[in-house]
Amino acid sequence: MNLFDPQGPVAAADSTILIDSVAIMLAIVIPTIIAILAFAYYFRSSNPRAFYSPDFAYSGRIELVVWAIPTLTIILLGGVAWIGSHQLDPRAPVEGTGSPVRIQAVSLDWKWLFIYPDQGIATLNSMTIPVGAPIHLELTSGSVMSAFFIPQLASMIYTMNGMVTRLNMRADQEGTFKGVASQFSGDGFPDMMFDVHVISPLDFPNWVAKAAKTDRVLNADSFRQLSRPSVETVNATFRLEDPRLFEDLATHKIPPAPGPEVTTDAAESYIGAPNVR
Structure with missing residues (x-):
């Protein structure tokens, strides 16, 4: 999850904004630190050249420096944020090669469900995408508010119950990258991570065909079972x-997941892992 090792255009732009913002802020921090050390050294008690001005009240030149540098810094940071926030609008299209892939992401307690409506499959805690293809993400929450973040591929965006947010991205390198939930959501939050497998466009149809042969079926009933906190x-x-299914969840035709329950029983979750209560 290296922020400084982007593998797509969105993450690369995020990294550039971060580096530029830090560099601009250092334009104040470094001179301030140097000035503190210089003043402490020059006005030490053992320096005979140090002067004392008890009647000093105002200096226009000092005021100019004191206000001009922070003002310029704010203008520069504001410009970087303004331009970057418009260029990195999550809904803005991202160009790519091949056919776009639409994925519906649902944050649950404490797991991620990825639905591929055009392929007729869904995956849990794992997202597979073809390299170079535009990825259109639709996101919602089946429980409390959370945040979707793939540091090497995409910006962070919130998932909220009863509404849909959208995010476009592209992966430029094959490999496996880590995604996280970056918004605290309860006991299982530290383990609420997922893998992003970026594969060849030629291998993607084979992966879809293999995934479609599974015996597990996702519908409203199995989703309610899956959405239990675990x-x-x-x-x-x-x-x-x-x-x-995704539309029904986002419009509350399927109610959100129930909250944690006080229990002493070691219940089993939908696919076999123990529940966290």
């Missing part, structure tokens, strides 16, 4: 039985 260690794959 930490899952298995990256499961499902056949999507209801292509309107």
Whole structure:
């Protein structure tokens, strides 16, 4: 999850903004530190050249320096933020090669569900995408608010119950990258991570065909079971039985997941991992 090792255009722009912002802020921090050390050294008690001005009240030149440097810094930082926030609008299209892939991401307690409506499959805690293809993400929450973040590929964006946010991205290198939930959401939050597998465009149809052969089925009933609070260690794959599942969840035709319950029983989750209560 190296922020300074971007593998896509969105992450590269994020990294540039971060570096530029730090460099601009250092334009104040470094001179201030140098000035503190210089003043402490020059006005030491053993320096006979140090002067004392008890009647000093105002200096226009000092005021100019004191206010001009922070003002310029704010203008520069504001410009970087303004330009970057418009260029990196999550809904802005990202060019790529090949056919775009639409993925519907759902944050749960404490796991991520990825639905591929056009391919008729879904995956848990694992997202597979073809390298170079534009990726259109639609995101919502089946529980409390969370945040979707792939440091090497995409900007952070929130997922909220009852609404849909959108994010476009592209991966330029094959490999496996880590995604995280960057918004605290309860006991299982530290383990709420997922893998992003970037594969060849030629291998993507084969992966879809293999995933579609699974015996697990995702529909409204199995989703309610899956959405129970738990930490899952298995990256499961499902056949999507209801292509309107994401829409039904976002419009509350499927109620959000219930909150944690006080219990002494060691219940088992939908796919076998123990529940976290």
